[in-house]
Amino acid sequence: MTDHGRRPKRWANDLNTILAAALGDDRFPIPVETLAKDFSKQRFPASPIVEVMARPLGSFEGALYPVQDKTAWAILHNTDVSPGRRRFTVAHEFGHYLMHRDLLPDGIACNEEAITFRAGEELEEEADTFAAYLLMPLDDFREQLEADKKPSLAEFDAVKDRYGVSLIACILRWLEYTACRSMLVVSRDGYILWAKSSKAALRSRLYIRTRGVPPVPVPAQSLAGRRDFDDLGQEGVEHPAGAWFQEPCLEITVISDKYDQTISILHFDGRPTFEFEDVTEEDAFDRLSPKTRERFE
Ligand SMILES: [Zn+2]
Structure with a gap:
């Protein structure tokens, strides 16, 4: 897989192709937490996603932030949300990781509006598009x-x-x-x-x-x-x-x-x-x- 930069549909389509080859129809629901960790470790071993975890995030729905002296990344999702929303949030943060981590060396925290209202700045829209295409391929x-x-x-x-x-x-x-x-x-x-x-x-x-x-x-x-x-x-x-x-x-x-x-x-x-x-x-x-x-x- 080449680096698709900030092209969310390309990233999502390629990941789906990989998952479909391995799992076929059994890939649904997409195992996004395992995918984020395994894929980043394999593809970007110098800066992998090492943790996906729940934390009380207040008004934020999810976050991507650097850990281990900025040699690795963690994805956080808010506690007490439905599994469906958690899955979308983790996919959204995985999208920020794939497309934006060089632009966001200190990480990013995303609120409910950015994630669920499909509204917001360009980076949020790209992460939402990635999440939708990854979890629900057209x-x-x-x-x-x-x-x-x-x-x-x-x-x-x-x-x-x-x-x-x-x-x-x-x-x-x-x-x-x-x-x-x-x-x-x-x-x-x-x-x-x-x-x-x-x-x-x-x-x-x-x-x-x-x-x-x-x-x-x-x-x-x-x-x-x-x-x-x-x-x-x-x-x-x-x-x-x-x-x-x-x-x-x-x-x-x-x-x-x-x-x-x-x-x-x-x-x-x-x-x-x-x-x-x-x-x-x-x-x-x-x-x-x-x-x-x-x-x-
Ligand atoms: Zn976001």
């Missing part, structure tokens, strides 16, 4: 969930278990390639923390902006807004136009046990109703109908 993922079919919660759960990741990480991966018009909305205490749309949804102006605006309330008519959904939320409910956006949608909503977050998947019917070239999320927001924009501002 070719295998697409065989589990087809691009043009809207998954149920049970189908997302099965894939989540296959890769040993969180439900949110799994949904985000699917949103990257799906042809469906779908969206993930994460909320807490009646307010939307963040949302992510598929490309097809963006093209239809289906997007909720949460950065740089006042707190966005969850629509009152939605399941996420009612909070009394239980099994109904897992099966999904068909909403008429106006509940979330000015068109009907299927809403699947569950509570994330660890972080008291409400996770909503919105599936809209059909094809994009509006086509924009090179649409971005910012553009999409600017093009929201005034009525929709009003509701989410």
